[in-house]
Amino acid sequence: MYEVFFTYRIEIAYTIAIALILGIFQFILRKAAHKVGKHSEINITRTRLMFKYINILVLIIAVFLFSFAWGMGLDKLSIIFSSAFAVIGVALFAIWSILSNITSGIIMFFSFPYRIGDKILIHDKDMPIEAVIEDIKAFHLHLRTEHGELTTYPNNLILQKAVTLIKKDVYLDEGKDSL
Template sequence: MKEIQEFFVNFRTIESIIVIALGTLLRIFATKSLTNVRKKFGFQKNRVVLINKIITLLIYASVIVIISFIWGVDEKELFLFVSSFLTILGIAFFAQWSILSNITAGLILFVNYPVKIGDTITILEKDNNVSGEIKDIGAFFITLKTEENEFVTIPNSIILQKNIKFQSK
């Protein structure tokens, strides 16, 4: 009986090592793919770093869940924990909805938007247009440098909601 238990512990250990190795290989593949996309489409390095962090977080969270199942964590208990965590996270994001929308907008700007750092844009509004050179595109804000050498930060969600006129370098 003891030999059977040792066999299953050894088997679970081997399975866990395989899952960790596959997760690491998947992360390496994702990083190389993002680097190739950056080079192909001319994205800035800081944009790729942000997306890479998010993908890495998702991959390793998945690895932890799979290893939990390997070691016999009850699905109901794991589901209860995950649903409780997501509920608390959802309430926190609902209270800070603009933060969530800015992160999402930042991802959209990274993947599918024609401007990049160094481009000059004008955000077209009714009364007050804002013009400047893009100095940084972060997870939450785009930073512009105006002709008066002032730095203006604009939430990513605003960039997606407004009409933009841009001049690429």
Template sequence: MIKKTLSEKLIQESRGILIRNIINLILTLMGIILIALVWGVKQADLAVFIGSVLTVVGVAFFAQWSILSNITSSIIIFFNHPVKLNDSIIILEGKDYVIEGKVANIGLFFVTLETEDSGEITLPNNLFILKSIKNITNEKRIQAKANDNIQ
């Protein structure tokens, strides 16, 4: 599923490796918990241990919530966002302010846009998924498909 998403969305292979590593980590942790239960570790003891670990991790991530938010947003962009590399987009910031550019990079923490006038703009992933985006490249594809159907 990850390889299919990589090829469809033209995302860097390094990003796919990162997503695979995260999924492997989650599956490994689930496997360890299952093995511990099969070996007879009491559920109450396991729950106390997991609760303690999650509390420590939660406190650590609370200090770094924006990093966690960007990583989560990166996974959402990877699987569900309609914007791909090299798409020309317009980000509607407000009534009178828009950002127009071409998607140059979709990373773990930032999306980089190349603009005609100001070079590069980087947006944190958690803000990128919250913005209203008009995909100019996608509109051109739809229009070209409609023109082919008419002819």
């Protein structure tokens, strides 16, 4: 055991340092997302979704840094990551609408002016929708119409259409707690 530690002492030290730095980085990002969510009164489930995105980002950075710390050169890392990103890029191009909905969900987390419980009108020329926002997910909104119908509306479309706020937090007006 001593020989292994002595042989790889520099790599182990880098690994510990990277783990500590990434742990602090992840903590800061999660605190910031939580603070934005709390300040903007965003539902906790949406904040937890941001936590998942932060975890994925930190994991990708960790794989890159740990590979580099354990002796994989930049030339080998660049080949591996460029190949991986090429495959991911082709896959994401094939499913670009999912990627655009996720990106829209992230944008909506930080700057969407409407909240769960707000009654909105989406000005869609083909089918205008007047409904209450029941939930905001990673890919779509859950909208409840006056007739009780549940409509899912893609996040990327909600950012492209004009939206009018009809009534702020309908659930509180009805005596219910906000979701």
